[in-house]
Amino acid sequence: MIKIEVGPADFDIGAETLHVAGQGGGAIASFVGQVRDDGNLASLELEHYPAMTQKALGEIAEKAVSDWVLHAVTIVHRVGKLSVGDNIVLVITGSDHRQAAIESCSFIMDKLKTVAPFWKKETRADGAVKWIEERASDVEASEKWKR
Amino acid sequence: MARSINIIYFAWVRERLGIDQEQVSLGDEIETIADVLSMLGxxxxxxxxxxxxxxKLRFALDQDxxxxxxxxxxxxxxxxxxxVTGG
Structure with missing residues (x-):
């Protein structure tokens, strides 16, 4: 019921949604994160800590499954070089009820952003390169979950 | 007893150090992560x-x-x- 994939390959949102839907319930929530066009972004490179990524995402998914009644959780996160508009992350949760699906999906994203060992490096149109820094709002969103 | 640990670096830490990992011997006096940082320094x-x-740093021991x-x-x-800055 928990499916976690990390790699350079793009994902098929429709196929992944059907996979979750096929495991029961009638309430499916999903979040797709893409490379945002903020004006002059040329590309985004995602690095991760392979041995820890799987473990961290697995623990987040297990926590979601223990705290909400879910039929399925899918987390897909891409790594490597991405361009504006490319998919980065996909989280889908399947439950019997809307609230459980939406809340658990939000919980997984909040934790993923602050716990899973991924790092983004952006390259601007003028060639400037910079590692993206942690955002206080992401930390606050993660900490608000008292679980 | 001679101990050693593999230290692995990511993102700007890796780039600025110019190395992605290294095996380091630890003396008996090395007890904490801070001790390792002092030793490296x-x-x-x-x-x-x-x-x-x-x-500005985060640490993981055996992926925790x-x-x-x-x-x-x-x-x-x-x-x-x-x-971390994924998602």
């Missing part, structure tokens, strides 16, 4: 500079988060990296 001044601000005060114990891998 004494070995090479560049490390002292790059690893100076522990507030730790603090600079965490005991190394029998861990085989210490990862040093900036706060």
């Amino acid at each position: 004494e070995r090479e001044a560049a490390y002292a500079d790059i690893l100076a601000d522990v507030e 988060y730790g603090l600079s005060t965490s005991l190394i114990g029998s861990a085989k891998e210490l990862a040093i990296f900036p706060p």
